[in-house]
Amino acid sequence: MKFLVIPAFQEEARLPAVLERLAVAAPDFRVVVVDDGSRDATAAVAKRAGARVLRHPFNLGYGAALQTGYKWALRSGATLLVQMDADGQHDPDDVAGLAAPVAAGELDLVVGSRFLGVGDYRMAGLHRLGRDFFRALLSAFGLRLTDPTSGFQAMNRTVLELYASDMFPSDFPDVDVLLCAHRHGLRVGERAVRMREGTRASTLHAGFAPIYYVYKMLLSVWAASSTGPRRREGA
Protein backbone atom coordinates (compact mmCIF):
# COMPACT_ATOMS: atom_id res chain seq x y z
CA MET A 1 0.00 0.00 0.00
CA LYS A 2 1.41 3.39 -1.02
CA PHE A 3 0.94 6.53 1.03
CA LEU A 4 1.59 10.18 0.35
CA VAL A 5 2.04 12.32 3.45
CA ILE A 6 1.68 16.09 3.37
CA PRO A 7 2.33 18.04 6.58
CA ALA A 8 0.34 21.28 6.47
CA PHE A 9 0.15 24.34 8.67
CA GLN A 10 -2.07 27.25 7.61
CA GLU A 11 -2.13 26.10 3.99
CA GLU A 12 -5.79 26.52 3.02
CA ALA A 13 -4.76 28.68 0.05
CA ARG A 14 -2.11 26.49 -1.57
CA LEU A 15 -3.09 22.97 -0.51
CA PRO A 16 -6.13 22.48 -2.82
CA ALA A 17 -4.05 22.96 -5.98
CA VAL A 18 -1.45 20.44 -4.74
CA LEU A 19 -4.13 17.85 -3.94
CA GLU A 20 -5.89 18.44 -7.24
CA ARG A 21 -2.70 17.82 -9.19
CA LEU A 22 -1.85 14.78 -7.05
CA ALA A 23 -5.18 13.15 -7.88
CA VAL A 24 -4.05 13.13 -11.52
CA ALA A 25 -0.30 12.54 -11.08
CA ALA A 26 -0.41 9.92 -8.30
CA PRO A 27 -3.87 8.31 -8.24
CA ASP A 28 -2.56 5.05 -6.74
CA PHE A 29 -1.38 6.80 -3.54
CA ARG A 30 -3.46 7.23 -0.39
CA VAL A 31 -3.08 10.89 0.43
CA VAL A 32 -2.77 11.79 4.12
CA VAL A 33 -2.71 15.46 5.12
CA VAL A 34 -1.40 16.10 8.64
CA ASP A 35 -2.86 19.38 9.84
CA ASP A 36 -0.39 20.68 12.41
CA GLY A 37 -2.82 22.71 14.48
CA SER A 38 -3.84 25.20 11.79
CA ARG A 39 -6.36 27.88 12.71
CA ASP A 40 -7.56 28.24 9.12
CA ALA A 41 -9.54 25.83 6.92
CA THR A 42 -6.57 23.59 6.03
CA ALA A 43 -8.29 20.44 7.35
CA ALA A 44 -11.57 21.26 5.63
CA VAL A 45 -10.05 21.89 2.19
CA ALA A 46 -8.01 18.69 2.48
CA LYS A 47 -11.08 16.66 3.43
CA ARG A 48 -13.05 18.17 0.58
CA ALA A 49 -10.31 17.09 -1.84
CA GLY A 50 -10.70 13.52 -0.61
CA ALA A 51 -7.56 13.26 1.52
CA ARG A 52 -7.42 11.51 4.87
CA VAL A 53 -6.89 14.27 7.43
CA LEU A 54 -5.03 13.80 10.71
CA ARG A 55 -5.26 16.81 13.02
CA HIS A 56 -2.83 17.73 15.76
CA PRO A 57 -4.65 19.35 18.69
CA PHE A 58 -1.95 22.05 18.69
CA ASN A 59 1.10 23.00 16.64
CA LEU A 60 3.90 20.47 17.14
CA GLY A 61 6.29 21.33 14.32
CA TYR A 62 7.03 20.17 10.78
CA GLY A 63 8.95 17.07 11.87
CA ALA A 64 6.25 15.94 14.30
CA ALA A 65 3.61 16.36 11.58
CA LEU A 66 5.63 14.17 9.23
CA GLN A 67 6.05 11.59 11.95
CA THR A 68 2.30 11.46 12.62
CA GLY A 69 1.95 10.58 8.93
CA TYR A 70 4.60 7.84 9.29
CA LYS A 71 2.85 6.39 12.33
CA TRP A 72 -0.49 6.37 10.50
CA ALA A 73 1.05 4.75 7.42
CA LEU A 74 2.81 2.09 9.52
CA ARG A 75 -0.44 1.14 11.22
CA SER A 76 -2.24 1.08 7.90
CA GLY A 77 0.22 -1.41 6.43
CA ALA A 78 2.19 0.95 4.20
CA THR A 79 4.97 -0.52 2.09
CA LEU A 80 5.98 2.76 0.50
CA LEU A 81 5.59 6.38 1.52
CA VAL A 82 6.27 9.64 -0.27
CA GLN A 83 6.34 12.90 1.67
CA MET A 84 5.94 16.33 0.13
CA ASP A 85 5.25 19.88 1.25
CA ALA A 86 1.83 21.51 1.16
CA ASP A 87 2.95 24.85 -0.23
CA GLY A 88 3.34 23.71 -3.83
CA GLN A 89 7.13 23.82 -3.97
CA HIS A 90 7.27 20.10 -4.84
CA ASP A 91 5.92 18.95 -8.20
CA PRO A 92 3.31 16.14 -8.00
CA ASP A 93 4.54 14.91 -11.39
CA ASP A 94 7.81 13.86 -9.71
CA VAL A 95 6.13 11.53 -7.19
CA ALA A 96 6.23 8.46 -9.43
CA GLY A 97 9.89 8.98 -10.36
CA LEU A 98 10.88 9.49 -6.74
CA ALA A 99 9.03 6.38 -5.59
CA ALA A 100 10.32 4.13 -8.38
CA PRO A 101 13.72 3.16 -6.83
CA VAL A 102 12.00 2.32 -3.53
CA ALA A 103 9.25 0.31 -5.23
CA ALA A 104 11.89 -1.57 -7.21
CA GLY A 105 13.81 -2.36 -4.03
CA GLU A 106 16.94 -0.52 -5.20
CA LEU A 107 16.94 2.00 -2.37
CA ASP A 108 15.35 2.30 1.07
CA LEU A 109 15.20 6.09 1.08
CA VAL A 110 15.20 8.48 -1.88
CA VAL A 111 15.75 12.22 -1.49
CA GLY A 112 14.40 14.46 -4.23
CA SER A 113 17.21 16.78 -5.33
CA ARG A 114 16.71 20.10 -7.07
CA PHE A 115 20.38 20.20 -8.07
CA LEU A 116 20.61 17.31 -10.48
CA GLY A 117 19.91 19.25 -13.64
CA VAL A 118 16.12 19.22 -13.76
CA GLY A 119 14.34 22.56 -13.33
CA ASP A 120 15.97 25.89 -12.61
CA TYR A 121 15.90 26.25 -8.83
CA ARG A 122 18.08 29.09 -7.60
CA MET A 123 19.39 29.47 -4.07
CA ALA A 124 20.38 32.70 -2.38
CA GLY A 125 23.77 33.29 -0.73
CA LEU A 126 23.37 32.21 2.90
CA HIS A 127 21.04 29.34 2.09
CA ARG A 128 23.48 28.09 -0.51
CA LEU A 129 26.36 28.29 1.95
CA GLY A 130 24.30 26.23 4.41
CA ARG A 131 23.54 23.63 1.77
CA ASP A 132 27.22 23.28 0.82
CA PHE A 133 28.18 23.00 4.47
CA PHE A 134 25.69 20.21 5.16
CA ARG A 135 26.65 18.45 1.92
CA ALA A 136 30.27 18.41 3.08
CA LEU A 137 29.24 17.26 6.56
CA LEU A 138 27.25 14.30 5.17
CA SER A 139 29.99 13.32 2.76
CA ALA A 140 32.38 13.21 5.72
CA PHE A 141 30.23 10.32 6.93
CA GLY A 142 30.26 8.69 3.51
CA LEU A 143 26.83 9.87 2.41
CA ARG A 144 26.83 11.84 -0.85
CA LEU A 145 23.67 13.87 -1.42
CA THR A 146 23.37 17.08 -3.42
CA ASP A 147 20.25 18.37 -1.63
CA PRO A 148 20.30 17.22 2.01
CA THR A 149 17.62 19.69 3.20
CA SER A 150 15.01 18.56 0.66
CA GLY A 151 11.66 17.61 2.20
CA PHE A 152 10.56 15.71 -0.93
CA GLN A 153 11.39 12.07 -0.12
CA ALA A 154 10.29 8.50 -0.72
CA MET A 155 10.88 5.63 1.69
CA ASN A 156 9.99 2.04 2.44
CA ARG A 157 8.66 0.43 5.60
CA THR A 158 12.09 -0.14 7.15
CA VAL A 159 12.76 3.60 7.06
CA LEU A 160 9.27 4.30 8.43
CA GLU A 161 9.93 2.07 11.40
CA LEU A 162 13.14 3.96 12.16
CA TYR A 163 11.53 7.38 11.65
CA ALA A 164 8.54 6.55 13.83
CA SER A 165 10.87 6.16 16.81
CA ASP A 166 11.65 8.85 19.39
CA MET A 167 14.90 9.85 17.69
CA PHE A 168 12.96 11.74 15.00
CA PRO A 169 13.03 15.51 15.71
CA SER A 170 9.87 17.62 16.02
CA ASP A 171 11.25 20.67 14.24
CA PHE A 172 13.58 20.15 11.26
CA PRO A 173 14.38 16.59 10.29
CA ASP A 174 17.16 17.11 7.76
CA VAL A 175 20.76 15.90 7.61
CA ASP A 176 20.60 14.38 11.08
CA VAL A 177 17.87 11.87 10.21
CA LEU A 178 19.45 11.10 6.83
CA LEU A 179 22.67 10.34 8.63
CA CYS A 180 20.81 8.21 11.15
CA ALA A 181 19.24 6.16 8.33
CA HIS A 182 22.66 5.81 6.69
CA ARG A 183 24.21 4.61 9.94
CA HIS A 184 21.46 2.06 10.37
CA GLY A 185 22.68 0.50 7.15
CA LEU A 186 19.80 1.76 5.01
CA ARG A 187 20.45 2.53 1.35
CA VAL A 188 19.99 6.27 0.88
CA GLY A 189 20.07 7.80 -2.61
CA GLU A 190 18.66 10.66 -4.63
CA ARG A 191 16.73 11.43 -7.79
CA ALA A 192 16.27 14.68 -9.69
CA VAL A 193 13.10 16.67 -9.03
CA ARG A 194 11.79 20.10 -9.96
CA MET A 195 11.32 22.55 -7.14
CA ARG A 196 9.98 26.03 -6.76
CA GLU A 197 10.81 28.53 -4.00
CA GLY A 198 9.01 27.27 -0.93
CA THR A 199 8.21 28.69 2.46
CA ARG A 200 10.04 26.08 4.52
CA ALA A 201 13.36 27.23 3.12
CA SER A 202 12.70 30.62 4.70
CA THR A 203 13.74 29.18 8.08
CA LEU A 204 17.25 29.49 6.70
CA HIS A 205 16.93 33.20 6.04
CA ALA A 206 15.56 35.35 8.83
CA GLY A 207 17.23 36.62 12.01
CA PHE A 208 18.90 34.21 14.42
CA ALA A 209 16.99 31.23 13.02
CA PRO A 210 19.78 30.13 10.65
CA ILE A 211 22.38 30.31 13.42
CA TYR A 212 20.20 28.20 15.70
CA TYR A 213 19.45 25.85 12.80
CA VAL A 214 23.13 25.20 12.08
CA TYR A 215 23.91 24.83 15.80
CA LYS A 216 21.01 22.42 16.33
CA MET A 217 21.90 20.43 13.22
CA LEU A 218 25.55 20.07 14.25
CA LEU A 219 24.45 18.90 17.69
CA SER A 220 22.00 16.33 16.32
CA VAL A 221 24.48 15.15 13.69
CA TRP A 222 26.97 14.62 16.49
CA ALA A 223 24.34 12.77 18.54
CA ALA A 224 23.30 10.68 15.52
CA SER A 225 26.89 9.81 14.66
CA SER A 226 28.00 8.98 18.18
CA THR A 227 25.02 6.76 18.99
CA GLY A 228 23.09 4.34 16.77
CA PRO A 229 24.55 1.24 15.21
CA ARG A 230 27.43 1.39 12.78
CA ARG A 231 26.76 0.94 9.10
CA ARG A 232 26.46 -2.70 8.15
CA GLU A 233 29.29 -3.82 5.93
CA GLY A 234 28.15 -4.67 2.46
CA ALA A 235 24.63 -3.49 3.19
Added chain:
Amino acid sequence: MTSEERLEELRRLFLEAPESAATRVLAIVLSLLLVTAVLWLVRRRTLREEYTPIWMGVAFGIAALSLVPPLLGWLTRAVGAWTPSSALFFFGELFLLAICLHYAVRLSGLTLQVKNLAQELAVLRGELDSLREPSGERP
Protein backbone atom coordinates in the same frame (compact mmCIF):
# COMPACT_ATOMS: atom_id res chain seq x y z
CA MET B 1 55.23 40.46 58.69
CA THR B 2 55.32 39.84 54.95
CA SER B 3 52.34 40.69 52.83
CA GLU B 4 51.64 36.98 52.35
CA GLU B 5 51.50 36.44 56.10
CA ARG B 6 49.27 39.48 56.48
CA LEU B 7 46.88 38.05 53.89
CA GLU B 8 46.85 34.69 55.67
CA GLU B 9 46.12 36.48 58.96
CA LEU B 10 43.28 38.39 57.33
CA ARG B 11 41.83 35.20 55.91
CA ARG B 12 41.94 33.54 59.32
CA LEU B 13 40.10 36.54 60.78
CA PHE B 14 37.36 36.19 58.16
CA LEU B 15 37.06 32.45 58.67
CA GLU B 16 36.95 32.54 62.43
CA ALA B 17 34.70 35.54 62.79
CA PRO B 18 31.76 34.33 64.87
CA GLU B 19 28.51 34.12 62.99
CA SER B 20 25.97 36.59 64.29
CA ALA B 21 23.08 35.12 66.24
CA ALA B 22 20.59 36.91 63.97
CA THR B 23 21.94 35.11 60.89
CA ARG B 24 21.68 31.74 62.60
CA VAL B 25 18.15 32.32 63.80
CA LEU B 26 17.18 33.57 60.35
CA ALA B 27 18.63 30.45 58.71
CA ILE B 28 16.80 28.13 61.12
CA VAL B 29 13.53 29.97 60.60
CA LEU B 30 14.08 29.79 56.83
CA SER B 31 14.63 26.05 56.89
CA LEU B 32 11.54 25.54 59.05
CA LEU B 33 9.53 27.70 56.62
CA LEU B 34 10.80 25.64 53.71
CA VAL B 35 9.76 22.37 55.36
CA THR B 36 6.34 23.85 56.18
CA ALA B 37 5.90 25.10 52.62
CA VAL B 38 6.83 21.71 51.15
CA LEU B 39 4.44 19.84 53.47
CA TRP B 40 1.67 22.33 52.75
CA LEU B 41 2.14 22.01 48.97
CA VAL B 42 2.07 18.21 49.21
CA ARG B 43 -1.11 18.35 51.27
CA ARG B 44 -2.74 20.62 48.69
CA ARG B 45 -1.63 18.14 45.99
CA THR B 46 0.28 20.91 44.19
CA LEU B 47 3.64 19.22 44.70
CA ARG B 48 4.16 15.56 44.01
CA GLU B 49 5.83 13.50 46.72
CA GLU B 50 8.71 12.42 44.48
CA TYR B 51 9.84 16.04 44.11
CA THR B 52 10.04 16.67 47.88
CA PRO B 53 13.24 14.86 48.97
CA ILE B 54 15.47 17.44 47.32
CA TRP B 55 13.74 20.37 49.08
CA MET B 56 13.68 18.54 52.40
CA GLY B 57 17.39 17.97 51.89
CA VAL B 58 17.96 21.69 51.27
CA ALA B 59 15.99 22.62 54.42
CA PHE B 60 17.94 20.06 56.43
CA GLY B 61 21.22 21.37 55.00
CA ILE B 62 20.44 24.98 55.92
CA ALA B 63 19.43 23.93 59.43
CA ALA B 64 22.56 21.80 59.87
CA LEU B 65 24.85 24.63 58.74
CA SER B 66 23.32 27.07 61.17
CA LEU B 67 23.13 24.64 64.12
CA VAL B 68 26.68 23.31 63.70
CA PRO B 69 28.89 26.36 62.98
CA PRO B 70 32.20 24.46 62.43
CA LEU B 71 30.54 22.73 59.46
CA LEU B 72 30.47 25.91 57.39
CA GLY B 73 34.05 26.79 58.36
CA TRP B 74 35.20 23.35 57.24
CA LEU B 75 33.30 23.68 53.95
CA THR B 76 34.78 27.13 53.35
CA ARG B 77 38.33 25.84 53.84
CA ALA B 78 37.61 22.81 51.67
CA VAL B 79 36.69 24.94 48.63
CA GLY B 80 39.42 27.52 49.33
CA ALA B 81 37.01 30.40 49.87
CA TRP B 82 37.82 33.36 52.10
CA THR B 83 34.51 33.89 53.76
CA PRO B 84 31.75 31.47 54.77
CA SER B 85 29.26 33.62 52.88
CA SER B 86 31.05 33.17 49.57
CA ALA B 87 31.23 29.40 50.18
CA LEU B 88 27.48 29.45 50.78
CA PHE B 89 26.91 31.38 47.55
CA PHE B 90 29.09 28.95 45.68
CA PHE B 91 27.17 25.90 46.85
CA GLY B 92 23.86 27.71 46.45
CA GLU B 93 24.56 28.53 42.83
CA LEU B 94 25.90 25.05 42.15
CA PHE B 95 22.67 23.63 43.52
CA LEU B 96 20.49 25.97 41.44
CA LEU B 97 22.44 25.11 38.30
CA ALA B 98 22.04 21.39 38.94
CA ILE B 99 18.34 21.70 39.60
CA CYS B 100 17.81 23.80 36.43
CA LEU B 101 19.55 21.13 34.39
CA HIS B 102 17.47 18.46 36.09
CA TYR B 103 14.26 20.30 35.19
CA ALA B 104 15.45 20.80 31.59
CA VAL B 105 15.87 17.02 31.35
CA ARG B 106 12.43 16.44 32.86
CA LEU B 107 10.97 19.03 30.47
CA SER B 108 12.55 17.31 27.46
CA GLY B 109 11.00 14.03 28.53
CA LEU B 110 7.60 15.64 29.05
CA THR B 111 7.79 17.40 25.67
CA LEU B 112 8.39 14.05 24.00
CA GLN B 113 5.49 12.48 25.89
CA VAL B 114 3.12 15.31 24.97
CA LYS B 115 4.16 15.07 21.30
CA ASN B 116 3.61 11.30 21.24
CA LEU B 117 0.23 11.70 22.95
CA ALA B 118 -0.89 14.39 20.49
CA GLN B 119 0.20 12.20 17.56
CA GLU B 120 -1.62 9.22 19.02
CA LEU B 121 -4.72 11.39 19.39
CA ALA B 122 -4.48 12.52 15.75
CA VAL B 123 -4.07 8.92 14.53
CA LEU B 124 -6.94 7.63 16.68
CA ARG B 125 -9.22 10.44 15.50
CA GLY B 126 -8.28 9.55 11.94
CA GLU B 127 -9.18 5.91 12.60
CA LEU B 128 -12.48 6.99 14.11
CA ASP B 129 -13.19 9.09 11.01
CA SER B 130 -12.48 6.14 8.74
CA LEU B 131 -14.79 3.88 10.74
CA ARG B 132 -17.59 6.41 10.53
CA GLU B 133 -17.32 6.74 6.78
CA PRO B 134 -19.40 4.06 5.06
CA SER B 135 -16.81 3.29 2.39
CA GLY B 136 -13.78 4.68 4.18
CA GLU B 137 -10.37 3.05 4.22
CA ARG B 138 -9.69 0.86 7.21
CA PRO B 139 -6.26 1.30 8.75
